[in-house]
Amino acid sequence: MVDETTQRAAIVAATRAVADRMEAEKSHLTDLDSAIGDADHGSNLARGFRAAADAVEDDESTPEELVKKIGVTLISKVGGAAGPLYGGSIMSASQTLENGLTTDTSVDFAEAYLEKVQDRGGAQLGAKTMVDALTPAVHTYKKSIEVDDLPPLTAFAKATAAAEHGVEYTVPLRAQKGRASFLGWRSVGHQDPGATSTWFIMQELLEVADEYLEDETDVDARSPTIPEETPDELEDKEETA
Numbered sequence: 469m470v471d472e473t474t475q476r477a478a479i480v481a482a483t484r485a486v487a488d489r490m491e492a493e494k495s496h497l498t499d500l501d502s503a504i505g506d507a508d509h510g511s512n513l514a515r516g517f518r519a520a521a522d523a524v525e526d527d528e529s530t531p532e533e534l535v536k537k538i539g540v541t542l543i544s545k546v547g548g549a550a551g552p553l554y555g556g557s558i559m560s561a562s563q564t565l566e567n568g569l570t571t572d573t574s575v576d577f578a579e580a581y582l583e584k585v586q587d588r589g590g591a592q593l594g595a596k597t598m599v600d601a602l603t604p605a606v607h608t609y610k611k612s613i614e615v616d617d618l619p620p621l622t623a624f625a626k627a628t629a630a631a632e633h634g635v636e637y638t639v640p641l642r643a644q645k646g647r648a649s650f651l652g653w654r655s656v657g658h659q660d661p662g663a664t665s666t667w668f669i670m671q672e673l674l675e676v677a678d679e680y681l682e683d684e685t686d687v688d689a690r691s692p693t694i695p696e697e698t699p700d701e702l703e704d705k706e707e708t709a
């Protein structure tokens with residue numbers, strides 16, 4: 469496991485990477501939210517994560533305290549549904565990092581985060597919310613580590629791919645929670661903004677984890693889907709191509 473200084477540096481770098489990504493995706497997320505909401509999701513998250521990145525810069529606190537601070541900052545800066553859902557859940561889940569950020573505590577964090585999002589928002593799977601990206605991601609991560617015994621980076625790459633599938637799955641659903649639910653059947657055919665931002669955040673976390681973890685696995689966060697074929701089958705394919 470990496471030492472506390474490296475954990476701290478990884479948390480700060482991850483927050484900055486997420487802030488940059490939210491800034492870059494601001495109009496994309498806003499477009500998604502304008503179709504089934506009130507067009508503020510992109511600006512909400514860009515503002516919130518920038519403030520969170522500034523808040524943890526040069527902070528010498530423990531990993532638990534840093535993550536808690538990120539949550540508290542998001543609550544105060546984001547507003548809307550996403551503020552308490554993202555911020556409040558990160559804040560509560562930070563308790564799982566009491567003994568630092570390890571593979572095991574990262575699974576605990578992911579589970580606690582999902583549980584808090586569901587406690588706060590009351591959304592079940594299939595309600596067309598961030599829960600639809602988060603649930604398959606957290607379950608895939610936990611199973612990959614605890615059952616399949618995969619290295620954490622590989623597990624997180626699979627979880628990110630699962631989140632992407634979850635995002636696609638929101639398109640045909642009818643929203644049952646949040647502003648989009650006011651549209652009833654008219655919400656069908658649109659991709660959920662909160663599920664999309666959840667997936668983008670995971671892509672950034674994967675890239676930063678790749679930089680900071682002592683793990684041999686080579687991952688590409690921009691196309692995290694794990695090939696189904698075995699390496700031999702892939703080689704055959706390349707030869708015939």
Ligand code: ADP
Pocket residue numbers: 501505506507508509512547548549550551553585588589590591596597598599645646647660661662663
């Ligand atoms: P608001 O809807 O208040 O404008 P945002 O636009 O920032 O807030 O966030 C909208 C996103 O929040 C939705 O796309 C959805 O993923 C998520 N969301 C809304 N309500 C809930 C809920 N009850 N549970 C989980 N996620 C929710």
Ligand code: MG
Pocket residue numbers: 501505506507508509548647
């Ligand atoms: Mg909105």
